[in-house]
Every structure is written in structure tokens, then in C-alpha cells.
Amino acid sequence: MEENYIIGIDIGGTNFRIGAVGRGQQTRFFRKIPVGEVFCQENTLKALAEYIKKYISQLDKNAAAIAIGLPATLNRQRTILLQAPNIPHMENLPVARTLEEMFRIPVYLEKDVSMALYYDKQKYKIPSCEVLAGCYFGTGIGNAIMVNGHILAGKDGTAGELGHIPADGSSLPCGCGNTGCMENLAGGKYLAGLCRGIYKDTYVGDVFTAHGKEELLLEFVDRIAMTVATEINILNPDYILVGGGVPAMKDFPRKYLDERIHFHVRKPCPEMSLQVIYTEDEEDKCVVGAALYAAEKLKTKNEIN
Ligand SMILES: [Zn+2]
Numbered sequence: 001m002e003e004n005y006i007i008g009i010d011i012g013g014t015n016f017r018i019g020a021v022g023r024g025q026q027t028r029f030f031r032k033i034p035v036g037e038v039f040c041q042e043n044t045l046k047a048l049a050e051y052i053k054k055y056i057s058q059l060d061k062n063a064a065a066i067a068i069g070l071p072a073t074l075n076r077q078r079t080i081l082l083q084a085p086n087i088p089h090m091e092n093l094p095v096a097r098t099l100e101e102m103f104r105i106p107v108y109l110e111k112d113v114s115m116a117l118y119y120d121k122q123k124y125k126i127p128s129c130e131v132l133a134g135c136y137f138g139t140g141i142g143n144a145i146m147v148n149g150h151i152l153a154g155k156d157g158t159a160g161e162l163g164h165i166p167a168d169g170s171s172l173p174c175g176c177g178n179t180g181c182m183e184n185l186a187g188g189k190y191l192a193g194l195c196r197g198i199y200k201d202t203y204v205g206d207v208f209t210a211h212g213k214e215e216l217l218l219e220f221v222d223r224i225a226m227t228v229a230t231e232i233n234i235l236n237p238d239y240i241l242v243g244g245g246v247p248a249m250k251d252f253p254r255k256y257l258d259e260r261i262h263f264h265v266r267k268p269c270p271e272m273s274l275q276v277i278y279t280e281d282e283e284d285k286c287v288v289g290a291a292l293y294a295a296e297k298l299k300t301k302n303e304i305n
Helices: 044-057 095-103 112-123 188-196 204-211 215-235 254-264 285-304
Strands: 005-011 015-021 027-034 063-070 081-083 107-111 131-137 141-147 239-243 276-278
Touching (some): 005 044, 015 044, 044 095, 063 112, 095 107, 112 239, 188 215, 254 276
């Protein structure tokens, strides 16, 4: 990693996290604030630029690069947001170029879950391999696929939209514009819905403690398993990581999830050799992951120059 800091940014649906990551990959000057406090004006990109400028001015070292993890689909070149339900007024703008011109340092954009995968790959010491896949169950479902060490982008940049596979039994509108996506039934938003309705006396964080053995929640966990099994059956990955806020919830039935994943995955292979790696949920995961991603890009750039 460079002598200077790499600025890692994780823009979530609820919170904005930023940190300065230096040698040794410790996060310094970590901040977590409600996303609305950053995007407090109509010109979201300008608001973001102003926030970063102020943040960098408070650091004790220079910034070598900025890397931003986004809950959005991005173009193949990773320079433009295509669709971002939670970030208003930033779609189809040259985000990377605008910020690069302003800060005169490289700016990298990736899906937030790709940044999480970079972090987990290092933390769990995943060796170089052909296919590494990460499924992250938070409010929605995030998916990142790495092929031979590179994030799989796809023709338009939108590969790995696992949360938006069609699911039977849902006619709810999804943030992507479609209806009936798996994300509505196997993401945290489903649990939030239960706690607004059927379990309205239960705080969402306690839902597995209070109701974990009931059919509604067992079916929910089974849908998570089906989603992960879909990924495994298509890709036969060397390593599969499962993480995010939902599996990290208190009394989440991980053993049952594991059993159900094995149930749904094709036999004898890939089920026979299947070993799911369950990752911890960490506050600065995508911030550090973004810095790791940028460090790798900078290294490649320096090798070419
Ligand atoms: Zn969708």
C-alpha cells in the first residue's frame, strides 16, 4: 500500500462511511454518518465532492486515491452510475471523471459488495482461484463474482444482480424497477416488513430470537439458501462467501441455512466438495475493501507506466 492514505468510501442506503486507509490497512479518521447528511442538496455529486474535500483537508497525510463502493449498478468501465435507487440525482453522470478532475488523483468506483469481497478475500486468506463468489444479505441482496482475480462486470457492467432473480410468490415492486425480485423475499427488507405487520411488537433485531423457529422465518432462511444455491449451481465457485447484516443478526439460524444450502445444491457435485465460508459483518469492511481495491488498481497502473 502507498505511503499516503487511500480514501475508502462506502455509500449505503442508510449510512455513509469514510476512512483513510494507510500502510497496514488500519482505518484512520473513520466517520459514519447518515447518508442524508452528506447528500443534503439536490446536486448530489457536488455535495459528495464537497464532503470529500473537507474530509481530506483534515488529514495528516495526502490522499493517493479515492475508492467508492456504491449500492448501484455501474457501467462496464466503472465510471458512471447506471441505476442507484438510494442515491438521488447521481445516475448517468461521469462521477469518476468529475472527482478526478477536482482532486487530481485516481478515483475508483465499484459496487459496495465488490469492495466487501476484496476485504473478505484478504481476511479469510482466500487463495488465487478461478471463481470466487460473495453473497451478502443486508437490506437487499448483494453479489460480487471474481473470475481469475477480476470482478466480473458483464457486457453492460451489471453482472451479479443475484437479488433480482425472479421469485415466485412476490408481486412487490423492487428498487430496480421490476416486481417480484428475490430481494423482496430474502433480504432484510422482508424482515422489516414482518416487524411492521405480523410481528409488530418485535424489534427487527430480535426477530430471530423471538420467532426464529416459526415457519415464516424458516421459509425466509430457506429462500436465502435457494439464492446462494442458485449462485453455486451456476458458477461452481472455488470459494463461496456468505455474509451481510442478516446472517449476522442475533440468533440467526446459521446451521439451518447451511443445511438448506446443501439441500438445494446439485448432487453429487458441486455439493460434495461444498464448503461455505460465513463472513463476519464489520463496520469498516467496505471502506478497507475499497482501499484494497484501489491499491491493486494503483499497482497495476504503476506497472504499466
Ligand atoms: Zn429487483
